[in-house]
Amino acid sequence: MSEDPTAAFRIEAGELLEQVEQGLLDLRDRLGDLGLVNAVFRGLHTLKGSGAMFGFDALAGFTHHCETAFDRVRKGDVRATPELVDVILSAGDHMRALVDGAASPAEGQAILDRLAAAVDAAAGVDAPGAAAAAVAPAATQGWTLTFTLPPDAMANGTNPLALLDELRELGEATIVARTDAIPTLDELVPNHCFVGWDCTLIGDITRDAIEDVFLFVMDDMEITIAPLASQVEAIDPAPEAAPGPAADVVAPPVAANDAGNRQPAAAARAQGEHVRVPAERLDALMDRVGELVIAQSRLSQLAGHGQDLALRSVSEEIERLAGEMRDTMMVLRMVPVSTLFGRFRRLIHDLAIETGKSIELVTEGETTEVDKTVIERLFDPLVHIIRNSCDHGLETAGDRIAAGKPGTGLIRLSAHQAGGEVLITITDDGRGIARDRIRAKAEANGLITPGQPMSDDELLGLIFHPGFSTAAQVTNLSGRGVGMDVVKRTIESLRGSIVVKSVDGAGSTITLRIPLTLAIIEGLLVRVGEGRYVIPLSAVEECLELSLEEDLRSRGRSIITLRERLIPFLRLREVFDTGTRPDTYQKIVVVGTGAERVGLVVDQIIGNHQTVIKAMSPLHRGVASFAGATILGDGSVALILDIAQLVALGQPREERRLAAG
Amino acid sequence: MTASILTVDDSASLRMAIRIALTGAGYAVTEAADGAEGLAKATASRFDLIVTDLNMPNMDGLEMIRALRQQPAQAGVPIIFLTTESDDSMKAQAKAAGATGWLVKPFQPEQLIRVAQKVLAR
Numbered sequence: 145m146s147e148d149p150t151a152a153f154r155i156e157a158g159e160l161l162e163q164v165e166q167g168l169l170d171l172r173d174r175l176g177d178l179g180l181v182n183a184v185f186r187g188l189h190t191l192k193g194s195g196a197m198f199g200f201d202a203l204a205g206f207t208h209h210c211e212t213a214f215d216r217v218r219k220g221d222v223r224a225t226p227e228l229v230d231v232i233l234s235a236g237d238h239m240r241a242l243v244d245g246a247a248s249p250a251e252g253q254a255i256l257d258r259l260a261a262a263v264d265a266a267a268g269v270d271a272p273g274a275a276a277a278a279v280a281p282a283a284t285q286g287w288t289l290t291f292t293l294p295p296d297a298m299a300n301g302t303n304p305l306a307l308l309d310e311l312r313e314l315g316e317a318t319i320v321a322r323t324d325a326i327p328t329l330d331e332l333v334p335n336h337c338f339v340g341w342d343c344t345l346i347g348d349i350t351r352d353a354i355e356d357v358f359l360f361v362m363d364d365m366e367i368t369i370a371p372l373a374s375q376v377e378a379i380d381p382a383p384e385a386a387p388g389p390a391a392d393v394v395a396p397p398v399a400a401n402d403a404g405n406r407q408p409a410a411a412a413r414a415q416g417e418h419v420r421v422p423a424e425r426l427d428a429l430m431d432r433v434g435e436l437v438i439a440q441s442r443l444s445q446l447a448g449h450g451q452d453l454a455l456r457s458v459s460e461e462i463e464r465l466a467g468e469m470r471d472t473m474m475v476l477r478m479v480p481v482s483t484l485f486g487r488f489r490r491l492i493h494d495l496a497i498e499t500g501k502s503i504e505l506v507t508e509g510e511t512t513e514v515d516k517t518v519i520e521r522l523f524d525p526l527v528h529i530i531r532n533s534c535d536h537g538l539e540t541a542g543d544r545i546a547a548g549k550p551g552t553g554l555i556r557l558s559a560h561q562a563g564g565e566v567l568i569t570i571t572d573d574g575r576g577i578a579r580d581r582i583r584a585k586a587e588a589n590g591l592i593t594p595g596q597p598m599s600d601d602e603l604l605g606l607i608f609h610p611g612f613s614t615a616a617q618v619t620n621l622s623g624r625g626v627g628m629d630v631v632k633r634t635i636e637s638l639r640g641s642i643v644v645k646s647v648d649g650a651g652s653t654i655t656l657r658i659p660l661t662l663a664i665i666e667g668l669l670v671r672v673g674e675g676r677y678v679i680p681l682s683a684v685e686e687c688l689e690l691s692l693e694e695d696l697r698s699r700g701r702s703i704i705t706l707r708e709r710l711i712p713f714l715r716l717r718e719v720f721d722t723g724t725r726p727d728t729y730q731k732i733v734v735v736g737t738g739a740e741r742v743g744l745v746v747d748q749i750i751g752n753h754q755t756v757i758k759a760m761s762p763l764h765r766g767v768a769s770f771a772g773a774t775i776l777g778d779g780s781v782a783l784i785l786d787i788a789q790l791v792a793l794g795q796p797r798e799e800r801r802l803a804a805g
Numbered sequence: 806m807t808a809s810i811l812t813v814d815d816s817a818s819l820r821m822a823i824r825i826a827l828t829g830a831g832y833a834v835t836e837a838a839d840g841a842e843g844l845a846k847a848t849a850s851r852f853d854l855i856v857t858d859l860n861m862p863n864m865d866g867l868e869m870i871r872a873l874r875q876q877p878a879q880a881g882v883p884i885i886f887l888t889t890e891s892d893d894s895m896k897a898q899a900k901a902a903g904a905t906g907w908l909v910k911p912f913q914p915e916q917l918i919r920v921a922q923k924v925l926a927r
Contacts, residue, residue: 149825152818186860193889194816196911204911300874301854301883301905306926335880360906360924363897420817 153198155420157243160191162486165236168229169489175224184232185214191239203242206252210235213263221267228262230497231255233490286315286347286372287354292325292340294364299335302361308341310357315347344372423516426477433466433473434756438775440466445778470756474661477517481559481568482510484519488530492555495534502541502551503534508558514566515661518638522568522658525631529570529654530555532628537574537652547649549573564666565640565682568656577646582606604644608632636788638662639680639771657682662757665774665784669753670733670746673722676782678753678774679744683735683787687749690730704732704743713743714790719769735787742791757784769793808925809833809850813843813857813869814887823856826914827921840864844872847879854925855884856908856917859895867895867902874903883924887912 164187171180188211196204210232216222235255241247289311293304311317322340326332345354354369355362440462447459485507492505514522538544538553545551556571579600586592586606610629635642640658659665659682667678668687688706702713713732717724727747734743755774764770771786810832812823817838824834835852837843839861847855847869855873859866866886873879883905888896896907908920 149818149822152821156816156818189889190816190860193910194819197819197822296903299880300903301881301924303883303924303926306923309926310923360900364900 150198153194153200154243157191157195157200157203158240160187161236161240161243163187164191165233165490166486168233168236169493171224172226172229172493175226175229178218181214181217181224185211185218188214195243200242202247202252203239206235206242206256207239209256209259210239213259216263216267222263223266225262225266228259228266231258231262233493235259287345287349287351288370288372289343289345289354289367290340291343291358291365291367292322293337294361295336295338297361297365298337304337304339307357307361311343311345311354314349314353314357315345317346318344340366346372430473430477430756433469434758437466437470437756441776442778470664474515474664475513477515477661478513479516479519480510481512481514481519481566482507484522484526485510485557485559487523488526488557491527491530492534495531499534499538500540501534501538501553503538503553503555506554506556508556509560512559512561512566513660514559514658517662518658518660521634521638522656525634525656526557526568526570528628528631530557533570533572533574533652533654537572537576539575543575547575561660562657564660565657566660568658569653570656571651571653573651576648576650577604577607577644577652579603579646579648601643604646607644608642633788639665639682639787641682665755665757667753667755667774667784668733669750669776669782670731670744671748671750672716672720672746673724675720675722676750676776676780677716677746678755678782678784679733679735680771680784680787681752685734685736685741688732688734688743690732690745691728706734706741706743709741711741711743713745714793715745717745717747719790719793735791740791744785744790755782755784807831807833808853808921809835810854810856810921811835811837811843811847811852813837813840813855813861813866815839815858815861819858822914823917826917829914830918830921832921840866840869844869847873847882848876851878852882854921855882856887856921857884858887859899867898870899870902870904885920885924 164184167180167184167187171177171184174180188207192204192207192211195201195207213222213228214232217224217228222228238247238252238255242252293302293307294300298304308317308319311319320342322342323338325340326338332338351369358365358367440459444459444463447456450456488507489505492503495501496503533555534553538555539547539549541551544553554571554573557568558571559566559568561567582603583592583606586609587594589609591606591609592598608628608631610627632642635656635658638658639662640656643655643657644652645655646652665678666681668681668684670677670679688704690704702715703710704713705711711734715726717726724747731746731749732743733746733749734741736742753776755776757772758774759772760770769786769789770783772784774782774784776782810827812820812827812834813836814820814823815838820836820838824836827834832854835846837846840857841863843855843857844864857866857869864872870884870886873882873884884903886896886899886904886907887910888899888907889910899907905924906920908917
């Protein structure tokens with residue numbers, strides 16, 4: 145990690161704010177829970193302290209007000225109310241903005257005003273503000289001091305000689321030890337300080353400077369500080385202490401009793417030790433492991449062809465190790481989806497306020513782990529889906545009760561792993577998707593012809609068309625410029641798919657299937673002309689043979705009939721302009737995204753291939769049809785096909801042909 | 806001889822800031838993320854100075870100081886308690902538990918170094 149505490153603080157502040165937010169959301173459900181109040185207070189307190197340390201003064205100042213409010217809640221002076229919690233939640237957002245340096249001061253002030261109002265409403269009596277008068281330091285020509293250190297000072301780590309040195313540094317010091325309190329040898333406690341000192345300090349020295357020397361022990365020691373001239377001003381900061389120092393010295397230290405009441409904490413609990421690593425380092429490591437896997441596969445090819453048994457055994461050993469490293473590497477990048485789901489609690493809280501609906505969020509399978517990159521890219525699509533469910537799906541409490549349902553609507557978020565994929569479902573128990581409205585809208589937009597027969601899946605799939613929205617009005621929630629088409633594209637860019645199910649009156653379920661990782665792909669290696677390509681296996685539905693005669697017969701119309709469905713196909717030889725003759729036995733690989741299918745005609749299917757994805761260079765990133773590249777065992781490069789792009793290419797092309805012919 | 810300092814804080818950024826300040830001043834720094842870890846590390850080897858935060862998971866700073874002061878081997882090890890201006894009673898409690906001194910947060914690195922020099926007398 146780079147040595148930048150400010151950057152580390154930003155990350156930490158984000159985590160702290162997340163903790164505070166989760167604490168507040170819990171607190172909103174259990175307003176009396178003192179443990180939660182304390183947890184939120186601690187979070188705010190740390191944020192303030194660290195913020196001030198790293199120069200985030202505005203953050204520290206702002207947080208201070210929230211901390212003070214929560215301190216009063218903690219002390220029972222102010223009740224925790226939903227309003228107070230809500231204000232602190234918005235304050236948390238403002239703190240985030242302060243950390244990012246993107247905060248508006250006016251907004252901060254507005255929140256503080258709301259905070260003051262919420263605190264006043266929740267307070268019994270206004271606590272009087274504590275005012276402390278500062279004492280102006282006075283300088284004189286010198287001082288006389290008489291002092292005895294607390295008996296346990298040395299045991300607690302104070303070095304008396306260091307204190308004397310500090311006094312000497314202040315000015316011209318004459319220091320005389322008083323040894324009258326030192327007991328006889330059998331009564332001597334070696335780490336008790338029995339010696340007292342008398343000292344004369346000459347110079348232009350402030351009282352503060354002297355007190356500063358005794359800063360840490362001042363409250364527990366006997367000390368008299370008098371100006372050299374008058375010798376009348378004396379302070380005794382420990383008036384309860386007996387005047388005779390000897391009496392103090394022989395008394396057992398109080399701290400020992402106090403400590404005895406507590407069980408010494410059991411040996412530190414075995415804890416998972418965590419290391420924070422920047423994601424790009426993991427990416428770099430992943431890249432190396434990818435290279436290693438490729439080099440290893442070249443090695444096994446060489447070893448496999450040769451007769452050298454020793455080489456072959458080393459090669460097998462390396463194959464095993466490389467495989468294990470790759471698996472470990474995968475796990476390193478995995479994070480539980482709870483990090484994602486946790487963020488939706490706040491969203492639901494806000495949506496409930498915005499829509500005036502009562503909404504409950506249930507989450508399942510939060511320990512399911514997914515690649516960190518995937519998790520990050522899932523956030524926006526999920527926000528959109530959940531917003532839709534709350535806005536369009538769930539009815540108002542009144543409508544729900546009239547329909548015989550509980551007044552509180554339920555949003556269920558669940559995740560579970562299935563093979564190399566994770567399934568994320570978002571379910572609501574709302575009114576379900578109105579199919580007649582979808583159909584009417586699609587007909588009005590010319591997406592389908594009136595009365596066109598469609599399967600239920602196809603009908604529901606229409607909501608993923610660009611610009612498609614059944615909301616009669618664009619509300620605050622929908623219409624943010626993100627449609628389900630964007631959601632679908634994002635999911636497909638993750639090599640995932642999305643399926644909608646809906647039951648009238650009972651709610652909808654949206655299922656996302658997402659690969660566990662983006663770094664490794666299970667693919668079908670095919671040959672087109674002289675080039676080799678990888679088709680992501682998750683998109684492959686089936687493989688068919690297309691004989692030369694059939695190919696010739698189908699000339700002019702690139703469409704096949706598969707189980708009574710017409711499926712357009714693309715001749716990759718033509719798409720890639722290979723300039724080669726087709727093989728006698730070409731294959732059609734049928735791939736699909738959602739409800740759409742397209743056949744890809746290839747010359748040969750080589751087989752399954754697990755491969756590490758290499759990103760395309762920036763120069764080639766604009767090239768459609770390819771999602772990335774990989775290096776094969778023999779060192780040659782194969783391009784990975786972008787199925788969503790190819791399907792998008794195949795469908796209109798075929799529709800144009802049908803329209804033309 | 807280089808003085809060895811143990812810093813106990815659950816905030817990684819604060820530990821980093823403390824480490825940078827103290828190593829820059831020529832001290833050897835060991836870190837612990839909470840009181841329990843701090844106690845374990847302090848018990849395993851004697852440090853010349855311990856700097857600890859108050860609020861931490863598993864074991865807070867006060868508990869750690871009390872536990873350390875119960876160990877005869879820890880007698881005389883200076884413990885600096887990091888506190889904030891708002892908790893004076895904590896300061897008193899820390900002192901009763903056996904802290905040598907305190908440093909009010911937020912602090913500048915030079916302040917920390919000065920306090921370290923003060924209690925270490927070097």
